[in-house]
Amino acid sequence: MVRVFLPAVCFVWQIAMIILFGIFIRYNEESDAHWIEHKTSNNISSNIENDFYFRYPSFQDVHVMIFVGFGFLMTFLKRYSFGAVGFNFLIAGFGLQWALLMQGWFHSLDPMDGKIKIGVESMINADFCVASCLIAYGAVLGKVSPVQLMVMTLFGVTLYAVEEYIILSLIHARDAGGSMVIHTFGAYYGLSISWMLYRPNLDQSKHRIGSVYHSDVFAMIGTLFLWMFWPSFNSAISDHGDGQHRAAINTYLSLAATVLTSIAISSLSQKTGKLDMVHIQNATLAGGVAVGTAAEFMLMPYGSLIVGFCCGIISTLGYIYITPFMEKYLKIHDTCGIHNLHAMPGVIGGIVGAITAAAASKGVYGTEGLANTFDFMGKWKDMMPTQQGGHQAAGLCVALCFGIGGGIIVGCILRLPIWGDAPDNSCFDDDIYWELPEDEENNPPTVEYNNHMRNKAV
Amino acid sequence: MVRVFLPAVCFVWQIAMIILFGIFIRYNEESDAHWIEHKTSNNISSNIENDFYFRYPSFQDVHVMIFVGFGFLMTFLKRYSFGAVGFNFLIAGFGLQWALLMQGWFHSLDPMDGKIKIGVESMINADFCVASCLIAYGAVLGKVSPVQLMVMTLFGVTLYAVEEYIILSLIHARDAGGSMVIHTFGAYYGLSISWMLYRPNLDQSKHRIGSVYHSDVFAMIGTLFLWMFWPSFNSAISDHGDGQHRAAINTYLSLAATVLTSIAISSLSQKTGKLDMVHIQNATLAGGVAVGTAAEFMLMPYGSLIVGFCCGIISTLGYIYITPFMEKYLKIHDTCGIHNLHAMPGVIGGIVGAITAAAASKGVYGTEGLANTFDFMGKWKDMMPTQQGGHQAAGLCVALCFGIGGGIIVGCILRLPIWGDAPDNSCFDDDIYWELPEDEENNPPTVEYNNHMRNKAV
């Protein structure tokens, strides 16, 4: 079943992508060979003014977060590292193509020729969109099949593009680092799906939940690349100049504070005072999520520290109390604890963003700075900061609705018994989707293995 | 033997490098302290116009690909991870110095003073040159001694500089991402050497070919850093502005498509539908190779997807059918399957480049854009795109000839029985070149180990 289904889905979707890209997608002015003429006619003095040089370094950092960051963060399970990093790769590779189309239709359709014009900012946005699906993957890690993941991604990207359009364009909320658009949406989307796919007999695979020493070290690779590059994530699409600069500083500070409070709570939570790798791997990142919306605002350095301080505490406490509670009473099993890392900090981030926006003043931002930071231009030119705060809050609600509602619907679709997901006693096990190497220490060579000569073999 | 030979070669070559650098190599205008005067006299308005700011972020990405990307990609073998990452380090550290000299003599010799002037672009080119030798290393991984690798690198860099000069300067082919110059050359160079060094009794080391669970996860680090930074690789030395921008977009898209088709074919190829890590680690990268030449052209987003689509299929099929065939019938053992990852996609990349160039038109590129993209200036100012297509094809042939011819000659040299390579029953084993730690799980402590106290030890 899987044998035919997964390849078929991959081929059909990839061919569809090629056709749709052929019809719709073209280079934008800055990546088209006409740039040299565009430069002259727009009086642009130098190639360095090409948006590529403003955003490409941040793009690459975001790219690392998507593939290595999310991929390795999920390798902590003792026997699901291939699935973690491999299916992460699959979701992201597919999702970013679909995201370019969906986001293009909503945001960068050229009215002149009906084409979507892409450039470096489109790639960042596509990576952002994929991030929300990878967050959702965290909730169902080890319990779904690759085909289910692709379906989840297809719908996830679609929903994302719509809610993003509503929040950013219709409601005119600002969300540079995506606390609402990416994290809140992605986390509730994943949690709702996990709820719909609840497996009452999952304790048959219980012995496979947990790490081994080196899988925890692998997961730290993911943690650290996420942590280090989060300033780039939050600043990647914010305004040129002070916007990007300030977003990076705020995120840098917030994350630093989170490290200390996560470690503090982790140690406090154990009778022995020992630290738990789960907290270090995850809760230390919460500050980056929570500062996402407000990163480009004048949150002030101490404001960033306060956000990070609180989120480190809340996220770690979430791992200790809320995750077990959710599983036991709400029937939501959350493999990676995305509720603690993305959902709660995302909501906090939305609220912090609303408050910071509402509190903005010409004294702090300057007249031009205020208009520039909040994009009070065109039809929004008479907007007040307090109004903007309201719009931010409305944006958060939209993200929550899309996440929960979308997740329930997609979860229902994924409950259909056609997707080839693992039985309850084979969850968190790479063996059902991957050819595994014979490991000397604990897997004695089997006949099956010997028949399967790796292609690299003599 | 090794004890004296390897250090002697390292010292002699490093001293030679110092002497040659002393005679020949100087900073270029943009890295010399006279830049401040140069800026004034050339009316450059800002330091940001220094080429450093256009290329340094891409350089660092390429640098990561060379050392972590190639290094970790080859760590998949269960007992050759030290050799993979360590000898990769040795080859690259030596090769880049020699490359600066060789490429400098051909490309950046200042006629005024007979000196080579280096800058950030020289460092990128040196890394590129080294990449071709590391590709070649993939074919002979585990079967040659470090001294053989250094000889291979010495000749490889030399041949590279010559073929690069012929292809780019004499023939005036374009090859931004090096499909021909780097990948085709490097892969056939390595395969020819492996052919010359064929070991009929290699099955004595057969049990060491293959991975363990965590070595496959390590290899994924290499895969992902190559995959993520390939857009930087293909855009690192293309034209400022739209050239770099477009090359990054094309590569990004091509690689995304490759992921899906590689996974599809991998699953199809197994009766059980399971995925094979070998394919995920390698074939997913083929799209980056194949789009190398055409990345800076107006390949169009859907064109990039098509290239990636095809290469994912071809490369994965290569691992399944061609690698075993080559070993059995052609007596070419290719440890990492570089024929599938670099040789075939490299040739495809050359062909795609020729077709894209031949199909170029003023309508698509604009008059200035066409001249700018293909560098139709100076003595080439009357060149037609169709002619350019022919030149691209000629370039591909040169790369093939240098790769195969050079590889056969160097392979003959490496067959001399003086290089201290491993016996047939000790291939793919770190134990002959590395002090190994006692591993609790499978290497019982031995007297030899206990005598060897690590220097870090108490």
Added chain:
Amino acid sequence: MVRVFLPAVCFVWQIAMIILFGIFIRYNEESDAHWIEHKTSNNISSNIENDFYFRYPSFQDVHVMIFVGFGFLMTFLKRYSFGAVGFNFLIAGFGLQWALLMQGWFHSLDPMDGKIKIGVESMINADFCVASCLIAYGAVLGKVSPVQLMVMTLFGVTLYAVEEYIILSLIHARDAGGSMVIHTFGAYYGLSISWMLYRPNLDQSKHRIGSVYHSDVFAMIGTLFLWMFWPSFNSAISDHGDGQHRAAINTYLSLAATVLTSIAISSLSQKTGKLDMVHIQNATLAGGVAVGTAAEFMLMPYGSLIVGFCCGIISTLGYIYITPFMEKYLKIHDTCGIHNLHAMPGVIGGIVGAITAAAASKGVYGTEGLANTFDFMGKWKDMMPTQQGGHQAAGLCVALCFGIGGGIIVGCILRLPIWGDAPDNSCFDDDIYWELPEDEENNPPTVEYNNHMRNKAV
């Protein structure tokens, strides 16, 4: 004890940071929303002139070095990988906040309003400051408690800020890559602390010093990220334009030479000619340390190679002869061998810097270039290069004094029996500070483990 002490310290310090940041720290002109007005009034033509675009890519590379580079370099111990990467994270997260304050008071206090104004350069400097504490951590790895590490960091950052102010501002020495300020200071600080904390009975933990196969591969991740990004480290805060460009080239070359000589000496040192991973992991980096001060000067490409050449030899010989000597006769146990990687190369770097500065001439630098490179402006405008050489040497002495003196004092404080450090037979063991997963291969499941359900578990 630890249970209360570590969380208490984390909370108290983080709250102190928030208060101090609230009082003192604000955005600088380039990260403040007033930038748009500042731009107009200062006639800055484009956002790309914001310092963010000059330095942010380098900042991110430095950030990776601090967290992944140092963190993973220390994972080599078989059972202290969690402590290596986790406490590295803790030190850095705390240290960078304190560094922003300390360095701010000395370097960027705005006399108008008494506030510290931060931007991207402040973040780089904070990371640099933290680097010196992480170097010191290398000497005491596995032997101290997290609370001791935090105390060490608190004092280390404080001392660093003072010595940096004396060296760079009062003495007017140049030290772009921090050979003196970061490496010499940090290494002697750590070694002095290790001397004060000498444990005569450490051989009770001897069996835990040493690596396993995969922990050595993890450590190579740290090595390579340090090695690759060192050009960014040395160029991150040097002058815009040629300064950054030249610093990157010099570091790139020096490191390449170090690889060859480290490998040569490593092979020579063993009767069997085998290579030792300790040397490859560490000594290959010495060239980056030693070229730190002179990287922005006209050291010339061959000069960089010579520095790298010598340091590879000296550092590797240090691991072979000096580390055991220091432990046996000087009672200094240096877990990571920082004396070989940071102390000696740092001192060499200071000397190379002094010589290069003293040898500077208008012929080589140009009149403007000389003034620009050495910052001969304001009260220093009549300074001669030979004088500058003397000042460089004086700077080196200051770094040594602060390192040794500060280390002795802080070491005395850390000898107080209140810090909860591990007993002599539990050093280098994650088990006392971390909840460890049950590892199938060598840790049979215990009752204690079964009672501790990981929070991720079902």
